[in-house]
Amino acid sequence: MVRSISLPLRLATIVFVVLTAVFLLAPLVVVIGVSVSESQFIAFPPKDFSLRWYEAVIGSDAFVDAAWISLRVAVLVTLTSTLIGGAAAIAIHRRALPFSGALATVFLSPLVLPTIIYAIGMLMLWSAIFGPVSIVTLWISHTVITLPYVVRTTLAVLSESNPFLEEAAQTMGANRFQRLWLVVVPQCRPGLIAGAFFAFNISFDEAVLALFLRKPGLTTLPVQIYGQLEFSPDPSVAAVSTIMIALTVTLILIIDRLLGVQKFASS
Amino acid sequence: MSDRAENTLLLLPGLLLLALAFFVPIAQMLVLSVSGETGFTLEHFARFLGDPYYLNVLWRTVRLSVLITLICVAIGFPLAYIMARVGPRLRLWLIVLVILPLMTSVVVRTFGWMVLLSRSGLVPDILRDLGLAGRNFSIMQTEAAIVIGMVQVLLPFMTLSILGVVTRIDPRLEEAARTMGCSFLKSLRTVVLPLAVPGIIAGSLLVFTLSASSFVTPNLLGGARIQVLAASIYRSVTQTLDWPFAAAQAVILFVGVLLILVPYARLAGGRSNG
Numbered sequence: 001m002v003r004s005i006s007l008p009l010r011l012a013t014i015v016f017v018v019l020t021a022v023f024l025l026a027p028l029v030v031v032i033g034v035s036v037s038e039s040q041f042i043a044f045p046p047k048d049f050s051l052r053w054y055e056a057v058i059g060s061d062a063f064v065d066a067a068w069i070s071l072r073v074a075v076l077v078t079l080t081s082t083l084i085g086g087a088a089a090i091a092i093h094r095r096a097l098p099f100s101g102a103l104a105t106v107f108l109s110p111l112v113l114p115t116i117i118y119a120i121g122m123l124m125l126w127s128a129i130f131g132p133v134s135i136v137t138l139w140i141s142h143t144v145i146t147l148p149y150v151v152r153t154t155l156a157v158l159s160e161s162n163p164f165l166e167e168a169a170q171t172m173g174a175n176r177f178q179r180l181w182l183v184v185v186p187q188c189r190p191g192l193i194a195g196a197f198f199a200f201n202i203s204f205d206e207a208v209l210a211l212f213l214r215k216p217g218l219t220t221l222p223v224q225i226y227g228q229l230e231f232s233p234d235p236s237v238a239a240v241s242t243i244m245i246a247l248t249v250t251l252i253l254i255i256d257r258l259l260g261v262q263k264f265a266s267s
Numbered sequence: 268m269s270d271r272a273e274n275t276l277l278l279l280p281g282l283l284l285l286a287l288a289f290f291v292p293i294a295q296m297l298v299l300s301v302s303g304e305t306g307f308t309l310e311h312f313a314r315f316l317g318d319p320y321y322l323n324v325l326w327r328t329v330r331l332s333v334l335i336t337l338i339c340v341a342i343g344f345p346l347a348y349i350m351a352r353v354g355p356r357l358r359l360w361l362i363v364l365v366i367l368p369l370m371t372s373v374v375v376r377t378f379g380w381m382v383l384l385s386r387s388g389l390v391p392d393i394l395r396d397l398g399l400a401g402r403n404f405s406i407m408q409t410e411a412a413i414v415i416g417m418v419q420v421l422l423p424f425m426t427l428s429i430l431g432v433v434t435r436i437d438p439r440l441e442e443a444a445r446t447m448g449c450s451f452l453k454s455l456r457t458v459v460l461p462l463a464v465p466g467i468i469a470g471s472l473l474v475f476t477l478s479a480s481s482f483v484t485p486n487l488l489g490g491a492r493i494q495v496l497a498a499s500i501y502r503s504v505t506q507t508l509d510w511p512f513a514a515a516q517a518v519i520l521f522v523g524v525l526l527i528l529v530p531y532a533r534l535a536g537g538r539s540n541g
Contacts, residue, residue: 088280252370
């Protein structure tokens with residue numbers, strides 16, 4: 001279709017795509033550029049190349065502690081969200097319970113509600129009942145907001161699966177547990193994997209809940225970066241940010257290997 | 268164990284989690300927004316709606332969110348169309364182009380814009396070199412900075428929403444229009460655009476909601492002077508510690524979003540049914 005258009009239009013298309021690409025990637029490129037500069041101050045383009053800010057980050061307790069907390073929360077969230085969300089998606093897909101249609105809506109509702117509204121509610125409720133927030137608060141609230149992604153990707157995969165396989169397994173004498181574990185779960189696998197990656201990525205990068213549910217000693221990486229940007233930005237923030245970008249690129253590469261990025265984008 | 272018991276067992280952990288950790292906190296927040304020292308009160312709402320400062324914050328939030336949504340449609344529709352119609356190799360690269368920023372933390376991307384837009388940053392430098400701006404020109408701490416940053420943050424959501432719909436449009440429809448004498452741009456306007464409307468509406472709902480409720484990017488790029496509603500909520504929670512007032516503002520934000528979403532979603536539903 002693009003080939004059949006006139007030359008000026010084709011040129012305009014190319015210019016448009018290049019400009020959009022520059023616009024979308026510019027902040028990432030700039031952050032990477034700042035991180036390898038020798039300068040004391042945030043400067044782009046960098047004049048001299050140096051890895052000193054990466055050394056500074058690795059030697060910084062604040063960043064290392066924050067990274068450790070982010071990683072622990074993200075791993076816990078990925079495991080629980082995938083398990084709980086995957087199980088719910090299987091039950092919703094079977095449409096055997098009353099209100100099946102409404103159930104899907106309930107599970108997707110955290111997606112619709114702005115995170116900031118949920119963050120306030122969670123902070124107020126938690127403080128009223130349990131007192132100070134903790135890593136458990138982050139674990140639970142991140143699991144809530146990542147659940148819809150797992151449910152959605154798993155439902156999408158299940159909707160294309162063969163509905164008679166479970167019945168066939170039953171006819172062949174498989175018990176309830178065998179049917180679930182050997183027939184249904186393997187069919188869900190691509191959806192569960194995609195959901196798990198969503199869950200990890202969202203939890204690791206999440207700033208809104210983490211900002212509301214922070215307290216001294218409970219700072220995730222995005223909150224640590226946010227705090228530095230507000231008060232004392234220096235190139236070490238760029239080094240941490242670059243490490244986070246590298247992690248994202250790695251995740252995308254793994255997703256492409258396992259599922260194909262195109263499929264991921266459409267779910 | 269019956270089928271029903273098995274499915275209930277699968278569903279129960281998720282339902283319990285959502286009930287206790289999602290619906291109860293929201294209910295708690297609703298209650299707090301109308302609770303005063305002596306029981307039920309609407310004073311927090313009255314305080315917000317009676318103060319020109321907060322009305323201005325509300326108006327700025329709506330204005331910026333609409334503008335950001337419109338710009339995202341203007342860039343997102345052509346981008347999604349091009350993505351849908353290029354060859355598979357190029358499409359893969361374009362998808363990576365959209366997904367890479369999407370999956371990168373908002374804080375990191377906002378940092379990039381802070382560097383680019385700051386007084387000594389690349390963008391004001393270029394504008395000065397081109398003679399388009401004066402020597403003391405700065406974009407940081409302006410509404411323009413918020414719009415630029417937010418469009419970059421939200422454009423991937425819009426593009427992917429429209430892409431999902433455009434890829435399902437049969438290219439033969441366009442060929443038919445071309446055969447009948449339509450120019451390329453006319454076939455785009457009269458064939459593709461109307462068919463892409465559900466995607467544009469879905470993307471707009473998403474972008475508008477996310478835009479109205481975000482505070483990280485507006486706080487860092489707009490500064491304390493240019494407050495949006497979500498930033499004001501954050502300040503009430505963390506600085507003035509006025510939680511009931513924060514809850515009331517959150518309810519106003521949510522009602523405002525719903526007031527715009529519901530008619531818009533109706534429109535989309537009506538169109539896709541009809």
